[in-house]
Amino acid sequence: MSKYIFITGGVVSSLGKGIACASIGRLLESHGLKVIIQKCDPYLNVDAGTMNPYQHGEVYVTDDGTETDLDLGHYERFTNQTTTRDHNLTTGTVYNSVITKERRGDYLGGTVQVVPHITNEIKQRIRSLGRRTRADVMIVEIGGTVGDIESLPFLEAIRQLKLELGPENAINVHLTLVPFLNAAGEHKTKPTQHSVGKLREIGLQAEVLLCRTEYRMTRKVRSKIALFCNVHEDAVVEARDVKDIYEVPLSFKEQKLDRLIMRTLKLKGKGRRNQSLDRWRRYVVRPAIDPQHKVCIAVVGKYMEVPDAYKSIFEAVRHGGIANDAQVEIRPVESDLLDAKNAEKLLEGVNGVLVPGGFGARGVEGKVRAVCFARENKVPFLGICLGMQAAVIEFARNVCDLKKAGTTEIDKNVEIPVIALLEEQKNVTAKGASMRLGAYPCRIKSGSLSFQAYRKHQIHERHRHRYEFNNEFKKTLSSRGLKFTGICPKGSLVEIVELANHPWFVGCQFHPEFRSKPDRCHPLFRDFVEAALEHSAR
Numbered sequence: 001m002s003k004y005i006f007i008t009g010g011v012v013s014s015l016g017k018g019i020a021c022a023s024i025g026r027l028l029e030s031h032g033l034k035v036i037i038q039k040c041d042p043y044l045n046v047d048a049g050t051m052n053p054y055q056h057g058e059v060y061v062t063d064d065g066t067e068t069d070l071d072l073g074h075y076e077r078f079t080n081q082t083t084t085r086d087h088n089l090t091t092g093t094v095y096n097s098v099i100t101k102e103r104r105g106d107y108l109g110g111t112v113q114v115v116p117h118i119t120n121e122i123k124q125r126i127r128s129l130g131r132r133t134r135a136d137v138m139i140v141e142i143g144g145t146v147g148d149i150e151s152l153p154f155l156e157a158i159r160q161l162k163l164e165l166g167p168e169n170a171i172n173v174h175l176t177l178v179p180f181l182n183a184a185g186e187h188k189t190k191p192t193q194h195s196v197g198k199l200r201e202i203g204l205q206a207e208v209l210l211c212r213t214e215y216r217m218t219r220k221v222r223s224k225i226a227l228f229c230n231v232h233e234d235a236v237v238e239a240r241d242v243k244d245i246y247e248v249p250l251s252f253k254e255q256k257l258d259r260l261i262m263r264t265l266k267l268k269g270k271g272r273r274n275q276s277l278d279r280w281r282r283y284v285v286r287p288a289i290d291p292q293h294k295v296c297i298a299v300v301g302k303y304m305e306v307p308d309a310y311k312s313i314f315e316a317v318r319h320g321g322i323a324n325d326a327q328v329e330i331r332p333v334e335s336d337l338l339d340a341k342n343a344e345k346l347l348e349g350v351n352g353v354l355v356p357g358g359f360g361a362r363g364v365e366g367k368v369r370a371v372c373f374a375r376e377n378k379v380p381f382l383g384i385c386l387g388m389q390a391a392v393i394e395f396a397r398n399v400c401d402l403k404k405a406g407t408t409e410i411d412k413n414v415e416i417p418v419i420a421l422l423e424e425q426k427n428v429t430a431k432g433a434s435m436r437l438g439a440y441p442c443r444i445k446s447g448s449l450s451f452q453a454y455r456k457h458q459i460h461e462r463h464r465h466r467y468e469f470n471n472e473f474k475k476t477l478s479s480r481g482l483k484f485t486g487i488c489p490k491g492s493l494v495e496i497v498e499l500a501n502h503p504w505f506v507g508c509q510f511h512p513e514f515r516s517k518p519d520r521c522h523p524l525f526r527d528f529v530e531a532a533l534e535h536s537a538r
């Protein structure tokens with residue numbers, strides 16, 4: 001049977017619960033344990049797919065094509081698991097299935113209520129994932145902040161689960177804030193006391209407190225928290241700000257959080273202890289905080305003031321830095337503000353240009369302009385999804401002289417539709433989970449930059465799009481030097497384009513960023529940053 005760690009958050013949002021879950025997962029994996037992390041999102045959306053990046057940051061896509069919260073990206077980056085639909089439940093999915101059952105008559109005669117029907121559905125989803133994956137440890141992150149109305153059913157479900165499972169099989173780790181008040185010159189424990197009190201009101205007693213703090217807490221502060229929050233002193237763990245998020249598992253390790261959890265849950269390590277965390281320190285943390293080289297990469301997107309909107313992109317670029325022992329300075333460039341007049345200035349001195357995915361008309365012309373800069377100046381270029389589509393449009397317009405080339409996403413009647421709606425999308429009207437989503441195979445041509453990166457012909461990558469390269473223009477574009485180096489074997493959809501006579505220029509229809517990890521950088525990001533390093537040495 002799996003052991004359960006329920007992670008809740010208190011006082012304020014954005015304390016980094018996702019990173020904390022992922023780091024605890026990493027820590028336990030270093031003891032040879034199989035860890036699965038699941039996220040409960042209290043919002044009513046069935047999935048994150050239709051949410052605006054301004055509101056919710058990036059939409060992370062799993063292999064099985066689920067559009068999820070970005071925390072699943074943290075889980076995959078820190079741990080060995082590959083997440084699926086079942087790793088993310090939202091209030092929307094829970095109610096959806098309870099209501100479907102009600103309509104079918106499954107509860108005939110009964111009054112359907114939050115307790116027990118909704119809470120049973122939540123418990124069943126949590127337990128079945130543990131059972132099915134045979135996880136040694138299931139970490140369940142409860143989204144939101146304790147005290148929110150929306151997360152109550154989830155908290156009630158874990159209250160019941162803790163009772164059912166028993167104290168050796170389930171614990172609650174509560175992430176809280178311990179602010180340092182400069183005026184008073186000390187840490188303040190009251191917000192934490194209140195938040196733990198709020199948990200107690202609903203019948204939950206935290207076993208471990210993870211205290212977010214800017215400065216080291218004194219022993220006195222820790223004992224005070226322990227006393228008032230009814231936990232042992234060694235269960236008051238500091239989650240102090242670190243230079244790099246990848247240091248968090250090491251910082252938890254130093255405070256023996258792994259031992260505390262394993263002792264409480266009566267978990268025994270399997271295999272070689274601690275080995276992988278040494279590797280993590282050597283191959284991830286050291287190069288991340290003390291790199292030898294430096295490059296600058298422009299990311300040209302339209303949500304640049306919301307860093308979470310490009311979370312996986314930024315992380316994957318950093319992984320490219322880690323793999324190349326380089327610090328990557330990211331220059332955020334708002335695509336709406338980029339035009340022919342200021343492109344040179346905004347992109348001056350960069351060693352690489354990355355154009356990420358996106359939707360809608362706003363900012364597309366700026367992205368096309370950024371591609372033009374990278375192509376003409378022989379600056380390494382990586383275009384992802386819409387970024388690849390922008391590369392095709394730019395090439396058609398400026399190299400093939402098809403000035404009216406564009407995408408039907410922006411103009412249905414565009415004269416030269418080099419990018420057009422996927423055939424399978426023609427009758428789709430619903431917006432939720434209706435794109436071409438998840439992992440699809442792609443075959444890579446020998447001798448290409450992509451083959452050099454992947455070193456194999458058959459790959460699988462994750463997708464999230466409605467439009468594709470229009471094969472009618474293949475001949476024209478390839479005669480002028482655009483190379484189609486990756487094709488989806490089912491239906492000949494163009495997955496990768498490259499440029500002849502350019503040091504490194506790759507556009508891909510899929511999203512490589514979702515599969516990059518700090519200790520196993522995605523090959524395209526690794527080679528892109530390597531090319532940027534070469535550019536910087538030119």
Ligand code: GLN
Nearest residue numbers: 357358385386465466467
């Ligand atoms: N909007 C484009 C499409 O739907 C690109 C999608 C993306 O970049 N994720 O095809």
